[in-house]
Amino acid sequence: MKQIVGVADMKVSNNPAESIITYSLGSCIGLVIYDPVVKVGGMLHYMLPESSIDKEKAAARPYMFADSGIPRLFKTAYSMGAVKQRLKIYAAGGAEILDQKGFFNIGKRNYMALKKMFFKNNVIIDKQDIGGNINRTVRLEIATGDIYVKTSGLGEVKI
Amino acid sequence: MTSLQTLLKEIQNLKPIPAVTNQLLAAVDAPGSSMETIAQVIQYDPVITASILKTCNTAYFGLKHPAESIKDAVSMLGIDQVIELALIKSGVQTLSGAQEGYGLEAGDMWQYSVSSAIIAKQVAIKLALKNKSTIFTSALIKDIGKIILEKYVSNTSGKIAYLVEHKKFSFLEAEKKILGIDHAELGAMIAKQWKFSPRMIKIIRHHHLSDETMIKDKEIAAVYLADCICMMMGTGVGADGLAYRFKNKVIKELNMSADDITMIIAEFGINMKAVEALLHIV
Numbered sequence: 001m002k003q004i005v006g007v008a009d010m011k012v013s014n015n016p017a018e019s020i021i022t023y024s025l026g027s028c029i030g031l032v033i034y035d036p037v038v039k040v041g042g043m044l045h046y047m048l049p050e051s052s053i054d055k056e057k058a059a060a061r062p063y064m065f066a067d068s069g070i071p072r073l074f075k076t077a078y079s080m081g082a083v084k085q086r087l088k089i090y091a092a093g094g095a096e097i098l099d100q101k102g103f104f105n106i107g108k109r110n111y112m113a114l115k116k117m118f119f120k121n122n123v124i125i126d127k128q129d130i131g132g133n134i135n136r137t138v139r140l141e142i143a144t145g146d147i148y149v150k151t152s153g154l155g156e157v158k159i
Numbered sequence: 160m161t162s163l164q165t166l167l168k169e170i171q172n173l174k175p176i177p178a179v180t181n182q183l184l185a186a187v188d189a190p191g192s193s194m195e196t197i198a199q200v201i202q203y204d205p206v207i208t209a210s211i212l213k214t215c216n217t218a219y220f221g222l223k224h225p226a227e228s229i230k231d232a233v234s235m236l237g238i239d240q241v242i243e244l245a246l247i248k249s250g251v252q253t254l255s256g257a258q259e260g261y262g263l264e265a266g267d268m269w270q271y272s273v274s275s276a277i278i279a280k281q282v283a284i285k286l287a288l289k290n291k292s293t294i295f296t297s298a299l300i301k302d303i304g305k306i307i308l309e310k311y312v313s314n315t316s317g318k319i320a321y322l323v324e325h326k327k328f329s330f331l332e333a334e335k336k337i338l339g340i341d342h343a344e345l346g347a348m349i350a351k352q353w354k355f356s357p358r359m360i361k362i363i364r365h366h367h368l369s370d371e372t373m374i375k376d377k378e379i380a381a382v383y384l385a386d387c388i389c390m391m392m393g394t395g396v397g398a399d400g401l402a403y404r405f406k407n408k409v410i411k412e413l414n415m416s417a418d419d420i421t422m423i424i425a426e427f428g429i430n431m432k433a434v435e436a437l438l439h440i441v
Binding site: 028 | 262263323329387390391392393394395396397398400401402403404405406407410417418420421422424425426428429431
C-alpha cells in the first residue's frame with residue numbers, strides 16, 4: 001500500500017506492507033528517516049526554510065517549513081519507537097533554476113535550513129541527492145528501508 | 160531543424176481551445192462589461208456551463224443550496240471565481256494528455272498549467288495588475304507549444320540533454336538550437352492560429368524572457384515569475400526540470416523582495432487543496 005506525502009505534508013509508518021512516496025520535489029526537500037531495528041520510517045516534504053515568515057500559516061501547515069516540520073518528523077518517529085542514534089537519514093530535492101541567486105534561491109535555502117538544524121542537533125545525513133536542475137520523486141519501503149529516487153523522464157533508481 | 164511547413168500543418172490539425180475562451184476574455188476586457196454579459200457568454204457553451212455547475216456543487220465549495228444556473232453560481236461564488244472555472248474548463252481537453260517527449264505523464268501538464276495560472280493570479284494581485292483574466296489564461300496555456308514539439312523533443316532528447324547537461328544551455332535554448340524553434344515560439348504560433356489577442360500571443364511568446372527587453376512588460380514579467388515559482392514547487396514538472404534561466408532582474412523590475420516570493424509560495428501551499436479541486440474539473 002502506498003502512503004502519499006503531499007506538498008507540505010508528512011507521513012510516518014511502521015506498517016511493513018506500506019511504502020511512503022512523495023512526488024515532484026523541485027526546490028522543496030524530501031527528508032526521509034528510517035530506523036532499521038523497529039522498522040519505523042517517515043518522510044517530510046517541506047517547501048520553505050523558515051516559519052517566521054508567517055506564523056499563522058506555520059500553525060495551519062507546520063510541514064510547509066523546515067524549522068516547524070523537521071522536529072515533528074523526528075518526534076513522530078520517536079513516539080513509534082524509533083531511536084535517534086539508529087536513524088538512517090536521506091535528503092533529496094533542493095533543485096534550483098539556472099542562474100538563481102542569493103535569497104531567491106529557495107532550493108539552496110531549503111537545504112541550508114536542514115544542514116543548520118542537523119548541525120545543531122548532531123544529526124548526520126547518510127545519503128543525499130540535492131541541487132541540480134532536476135525534479136525528483138522519492139519512495140521509501142517500510143519493510144526494508146530501501147529508498148528509490150525517480151527523476152522526471154527517467155526510471156526509478158535504488159540508492 | 161524542423162520544417163515550418165510541417166509545424167504549421169500540425170497546428171492546423173490541433174483540436175482548438177473552445178471558442179468560448181476568446182469570447183469570455185473579450186467580454187471580461189470590454190469596458191463597462193456587466194456580470195450579466197459575462198454569464199451569458201458562459202451559458203452559451205452548455206458543456207462548460209454543466210461542468211461549472213458540477214464543480215460549484217462539489218463539497219469543496221460548500222454551497223448551502225445547489226447552483227442551478229451560471230447566474231446562481233455567480234451570486235454564490237462571485238464573478239471572478241466563475242470566470243476562472245470557465246477558463247480552466249476550456250483548457251482541460253487540450254492540456255491534460257501525456258507529453259512523453261517532456262517526460263510528462265497524463266495530467267502532469269494540466270496540473271502544472273493550473274498551478275501556474277493560480278500563482279500568476281497571486282502575482283497579479285500582489286502587483287495590482289489590471290488584466291488578471293488575460294494573465295491567468297496566458298499562464299494556463301503558455302506551454303501549449305510543447306504539445307506539438309514533444310515528439311520532436313523526444314526524437315532528439317539525447318542531443319538536447321547533452322547541451323543542457325554539458326554545454327550550459329537552458330532547455331529552451333537547447334530546443335531552439337536543435338529543433339530551430341522553441342516551445343514558446345511555437346506556442347505563440349498556435350495562439351495566433353486560435354485567434355487569441357495580440358497581448359496573449361506576446362505573453363506566451365515571451366514567457367521564458369528569452370528576449371530580456373520584455374522584462375519591462377509587467378504582464379509578461381508576472382507570468383514569467385509565476386512560471387519560475389511553479390517550477391520551484393515541482394508539481395507537474397517534466398524532464399526539462401528547472402533547466403530554464405532565472406532572470407534576477409525581474410525581481411527588481413517588479414519591485415518584489417525575497418519575502419514576497421516566499422509569501423506567494425506559502426500562500427500557494429495553503430491553497431493546494433483548492434488546486435486539487437480545480438484539477439478535477441471534468
